[in-house]
Amino acid sequence: MRRATALPKPPAGQALPETHVWLTLRTLFPYLWQYRLRVLAAMACLISAKVANVGVPLVFKEMIDGLSGGEQLLALPILLLILYGTLRFSTSLFQELREILFARVTQRAVRQVSLEVFRHLHALSLRFHLERQTGGVSRDIERGSRSISSLISYTLYSILPTLVEIGLVLGILFVKYDMGYVVITLVSLLAYVVFTIKVSNWRIDIRRAVNENDSAANTRAVDSLLNYETVKYFNNEAWEARRYDEQLIKWEEAATRSQTTLAFLNLGQQAIIALGVTAMMWRAASGVVDGRMTIGDLVLVNAFLIQLYMPLNFLGIVYREIRQALTDIERMFKLLSENREIADAPDARDLPTGPLQVNFDAVEFAYESNRQILKNLSFAIPPGKTVAVVGHSGAGKSTLSRLLYRFYDVTGGAVQINGHDLRSLKQTSLRAAIGIVPQDTVLFNDTIFYNINYGRPEASREEVFAAARAAQLHDFIESLPLKYETRVGERGLKLSGGEKQRVAIARALLKNPPILIFDEATSALDSATERAIQTQLEEVAIGHTTLVIAHRLSTVMNADEILVMSEGRIVERGSHGALLAADGNYARMWTLQQQEKQEMESDTQ
The missing domain is CATH 3.40.50.300 (P-loop containing nucleotide triphosphate hydrolases)
Structure with a gap:
């Protein structure tokens, strides 16, 4: 019997210190707060979109129950159809309004933080610039700037509406049915979140290894291309290619391990969701058989499960992206934390005009x-x-x-x-x-x-x-x-x-x-x-x-x-x-x- 190939084992996971999270938020908050009215309006649109989204299954349930009678055509609730269509459209409308309102906030924050890093690099001493590697620094800035956009989008733009939607669904399940549905949903959600956090923390060192080797490979490539003539003088194209490939091999190994463990994470998440969905549908089907629930109730629970499935899956993606973004931003913040060896004294003054000795x-x-x-x-x-x-x-x-x-x-x-x-x-x-x-x-x-x-x-x-x-x-x-x-x-x-x-x-x-x-x-x-x-x-x-x-x-x-x-x-x-x-x-x-x-x-x- 052929043995299954074991998953590559990453090094022991180590979560980023909480100070990095708060440092990021403290850095971004002033830029976001400049557009406080846009931020608040975008938040209102987010909540409105989720309320409309949760309202769709409720209207759909009433339509199903209305069509289940003997005179379906006569009983067809025209107003419910209109309301159903309106809620569907409202969900998309508020989502797009959210995009419009929040787009400038996100891009302005990315622009200003990137500018701050750029200015800080110019303020650092010549000693730092003589020792730095241009390729690695440029890649750190590029990746960090992109990750700031992701971090803002996911933390202040996606997590809140997802939690609002889950809260609304849990409230409706508790009020309309019984505590069993809430318990199954909460257990599934808790298991999903704990599993995602544990495995993502386990993968954090692999992500760091990918970034380190990516920056190192880029540094070698840029350094070699900047010295193109020297490479030609000594006929060392093959030598440079080998050096570059040595770093790419390390990156390939780390990236492969990252992708493999990501597949393991996704598989575990889907297993948890499948178990939760099965338990919920079994309970709802039993209610219909016992006469405690209608066909519309079964459809409502199923629709809620589908809507919960997406936020649950999205929360997993959000957490992974936030962890990856923090890993990327960590390197860029190190540039901001570089000490300015040469700085103006607090009482520094301008050089007087006139002849100078x-x-x-x-x-x-x-x-x-x-x-x-x-x-x-x-x-x-x-x-x-x-x-x-x-x-x-x-x-x-x-x-x-x-x-x-x-x-x-x-x-x-x-x-x-x-x-x-x-x-x-x-x-x-x-x-x-x-x-x-x-x-x-x-x-x-x-x-x-x-x-x-x-x-x-x-x-x-x-x-x-x-x-x-x-x-x-x-x-x-x-x-x-x-x-x-x-x-x-x-x-x-x-x-x-x-x-x-x-x-x-x-x-x-x-x-x-x-x-x-x-x-x-x-x-x-x-x-x-x-x-x-x-x-x-x-x-x-x-x-x-x-x-x-x-x-x-x-x-x-x-x-x-x-x-x-x-x-x-x-x-x-x-x-x-x-x-x-x-x-x-x-x-x-x-x-x-x-x-x-x-x-x-x-x-x-």
Whole structure:
């Protein structure tokens, strides 16, 4: 005899803490209460629809009893027929009115909660965004937003009318017949609810496993596609497919277990309903045989059983969906609970207008406690002056711009603007006063115009064109078929490195802030373009407080002061001429770069 295959056994079930339920409701309630009149009107429609729905079997019973006499045609109650049709229509009418009234409430709540999560993600520190995985976060938001809609719909929109209908049916059975019908119905309902809750809680870990593996697979897919060129460079398509499939196999196993245990849940629910229906019909049939009930009563009980069957079955679906929705929302709420590492102080103030001086005062900084980046760093950038920072990779140069933008807070000392510690200023005010051309320019998957205009969205088209001309970009754009409406592709991949860099320069020029940061701003440009843009950047920097972070020393020769960094410290400082005369680190770097330049020029001849 062949043994039956056992159901896959999930891990021990663990119900979500009640705090998650109340957290969800507390989060959603303010958004729902904005439309309190719509909510109350929708609730009234819900109750009216259920009252009309319960009234249909009562009218039908009277019609059956009326037709059971000797002169059926003469006794046919025309008014009952009209009432029957009216109640049928009223049920649908009130349901659709409920949909109309509640639709905006649900969608507005989803929109506002999603917006809150989106804003919170932008408010989190750079550290969080460097460590996150884009694919997993995007899937968590997508699934969580969809589940909020389901949660609102099921908890505030479906459970209440279902309970109202069950209450009405139980009341009618008790008043018109006897307590036995109520007991059978209540026992069936209680058994159904207990079974559904127990099995659904048993399945909760399987659902979590499905979500975890789904997010992990999506993360791998997005990460691989974002690095499409790298995959091609190393001929690793098969390797990426295997890695993706490894995660899909785990998802497949979890999803199969979820579907199998769902079938077990559905089978148990139907068995309970079948037993309850059989018991009720046996009692009703006995009443008809004994003469205590009419044929209409039998039909009424049967109709009530059918109407109870649907709410009972629906309650099971509702509970499963709520549990699944809470599992999905749990991950999204974790994003909302992420601590904002960098936050404005309660008494934070706006940055004063006028000429700005930047001071790094004995600054200490470490990304990790065991990895010190900056060590007792002090220097000043006077208003309208240009200070350049040079040094080998890993010296801590780019960290200066991140601290000035306050993506991180210093671990020692202070960064100040006009004597105000950055931690005492509003971040929006601070960042509005700074423009940057970063070393690694990433563009939005939109048009060239959009990406330049992003520097100051309220700027006119003429101002965007002027910024493009200043960045030596306008002629190139005009040579394109779609000109400024040309789309740049994902992360700007349709443009060359130099073209992307010029878009970034144009964007910073359009913003025209009092403080400018050029972080390897011309690193991706050829020598001819670099010289042209370098001249323009020097002109733009006039009157601005400017920090230039550079590797090529030829781009910082005209800076008012040059700082040479090594291992997080300033080891030399002075003008270009003074540093060459000192014959130290800067002079050696200059000599080496000049030799490399001469070798490249000789190779091209």
